[in-house]
Amino acid sequence: MPHPVLLVLDADPSPRLGRLTGRVDVRYADASSLAGQLPAADVLLVWDTASDAVRKAWPGPGARPRWVHTAGTGVDRLLCPELIASDTVLTRARGLGERPVAEYAAGLVLAFAKDLPGTLELQRLRRWRPREGEEVAGSRAVVVGAGPVGREITRLLHGLGVTVALVGRTARRTLHGVADLDRLAARADWVIAAVPLTESTRSMFDRRFFGLLQPSARFVNVGHGATVVEADLVDALDRRWLAGAALDVFEDEPLDGRSPLWDVPGLLVSAHRSGNTVGRHDRLGEQFVAMYEQWAQGGPLPHVVDKRLGHVPSRDLPEGVAAP
Ligand SMILES: NC(=O)c1ccc[n+]([C@@H]2O[C@H](COP(=O)([O-])OP(=O)(O)OC[C@H]3O[C@@H](n4cnc5c(N)ncnc54)[C@H](OP(=O)(O)O)[C@@H]3O)[C@@H](O)[C@H]2O)c1
Numbered sequence: 150m151p152h153p154v155l156l157v158l159d160a161d162p163s164p165r166l167g168r169l170t171g172r173v174d175v176r177y178a179d180a181s182s183l184a185g186q187l188p189a190a191d192v193l194l195v196w197d198t199a200s201d202a203v204r205k206a207w208p209g210p211g212a213r214p215r216w217v218h219t220a221g222t223g224v225d226r227l228l229c230p231e232l233i234a235s236d237t238v239l240t241r242a243r244g245l246g247e248r249p250v251a252e253y254a255a256g257l258v259l260a261f262a263k264d265l266p267g268t269l270e271l272q273r274l275r276r277w278r279p280r281e282g283e284e285v286a287g288s289r290a291v292v293v294g295a296g297p298v299g300r301e302i303t304r305l306l307h308g309l310g311v312t313v314a315l316v317g318r319t320a321r322r323t324l325h326g327v328a329d330l331d332r333l334a335a336r337a338d339w340v341i342a343a344v345p346l347t348e349s350t351r352s353m354f355d356r357r358f359f360g361l362l363q364p365s366a367r368f369v370n371v372g373h374g375a376t377v378v379e380a381d382l383v384d385a386l387d388r389r390w391l392a393g394a395a396l397d398v399f400e401d402e403p404l405d406g407r408s409p410l411w412d413v414p415g416l417l418v419s420a421h422r423s424g425n426t427v428g429r430h431d432r433l434g435e436q437f438v439a440m441y442e443q444w445a446q447g448g449p450l451p452h453v454v455d456k457r458l459g460h461v462p463s464r465d466l467p468e469g470v471a472a473p
Contacts, residue, residue: 153445156190156214158183160197164220164434169441180205188212192444194437195219195227199402204229213237216444220433222246222298222424223373224454225346233456240440241461243297243452245432246424250371251301253423254341255309257395258285261367266417286310291333294343294372295324295463302341302371311339317463318349335361339369346373347459354378359385367393371423374399379410386415397423 152174157164159177166175178186180202187193188211195203198221207213208231218240219227227239260266262283271278290306292299295317303313314333320326325333327349334340340362344350354370355378362368368391370377379400385391395417396410402421404410410418444450455462 153191154189155192155194155441156183156186157194158197158200158202160199162430164194164196164437165431166434167438169438173441184209187214190214191216192441193217195221198223198226201226203227203232207232216240216450218242218437218440220437223345224456224459225373225375228456228459238450239454239456240450240452241454242433242436243461245429245436247297247301249426250298250343250423251305253397253419254302254343254369254371255305257369257417258290258306258309258311258339258341258367260417261393261395262288288312288338289336290314290339290341291316291330291337292341292343293327293330294345296343296345296460298371299341299343300463302343306339331358331361334358334366336363337366338363339367342368342370342376343372344376345460346375350376352376352378354382356381356385359390362391364389364392366391367395369395369397371397374402383410383413383416386413393417395419397421 152172155169155173155175157175157177159179169175176186180200183202184206187206187209191214193214195217198219203217204227207229213235214237216238217227220242222241224239224241232239262285264280264282267280286309288311290311290313292302292313293316295315299315303315306313314325316327316330316333317324318327320329342354344353353376354368359368359381368382377396382394386394393415397419398421404418404420410416440450452461454460
């Protein structure tokens with residue numbers, strides 16, 4: 150019997166497929182060859198998570214893989230009406246990036262409260278200027294997005310003594326719903342965005358939203374760039390509607406060297422790096438191999454995306470993390 154065909158939309162470094170070697174017919178595609186190779190594939194591994202190639206190639210003629218797995222967390226680049234309507238199961242990487250992203254977000258909260266950027270600048274100028282910092286303990290945060298990333302951020306901020314309100318689409322048990330967001334944001338010291346890009350989250354952080362914030366508040370986005378109207382954020386910072394912001398994700402990535410965002414006072418820019426830690430590619434490969442083995446044995450796949458919602462629906466929070 151021929152081996153199942155695993156098609157990899159490849160990127161550098163390629164995935165290490167370890168135990169699957171010799172048991173699977175592995176083929177590699179790039180954006181230009183994907184459409185021609187899709188009909189022969191049983192499984193598609195989207196390793197190049199920055200590519201729009203799947204959304205473009207999927208609507209063509211011929212059979213389609215029964216399972217698509219992305220080594221990324223967002224699926225907005227993959228989804229097209231034909232994939233949504235098909236029987237193909239879509240899964241995503243999960244359980245690997247949330248801790249580093251949460252550590253980064255908590256690090257930003259501490260960096261803002263202690264004015265780390267100001268300290269670095271004073272050191273550069275060789276200037277001894279004692280200043281007061283803010284206490285993080287006792288401050289209030291709103292974390293928007295109750296997926297694995299938002300939950301881990303909530304846990305870490307709780308550990309720092311921050312009162313956290315966690316917001317999902319709808320209120321239930323320990324979660325607030327997005328209908329509560331304006332009220333919560335208006336009294337928050339920190340707003341941390343960790344939502345996927347969907348029809349309802351695109352541009353949700355706009356001029357109206359920034360106008361609700363306290364002048365002392367800081368806004369952090371580690372979710373998806375297109376959930377923020379970047380020009381509105383820049384304008385709000387300029388008008389001092391909020392005290393600072395940090396963006397790890399952008400509408401257009403990589404951020405152009407000529408983008409005005411690099412120079413906005415009070416805005417901390419990083420290159421979509423918060424989830425990127427040493428060994429991540431190996432862990433993503435291992436996760437896929439483990440999922441493939443489950444699939445090959447006919448077992449149910451974990452981390453299945455609701456293609457109509459555009460994310461993996463979340464469950465209620467585990468014990469110990471309560472939204473106030
Ligand atoms: N910067 C990085 O390096 C990095 C690394 C990893 C992930 N990310 C990004 O972080 C984001 C979150 O990822 P994730 O894996 O934690 O979660 P996810 O599965 O992408 O998102 C699910 C969560 O978003 C909530 N949500 C959806 N629409 C919403 C809306 N309109 N208002 C409020 N909440 C809404 C869902 O609410 P319900 O609970 O009601 O379903 C659910 O809690 C994604 O954009 C991902 O790409 C970034």
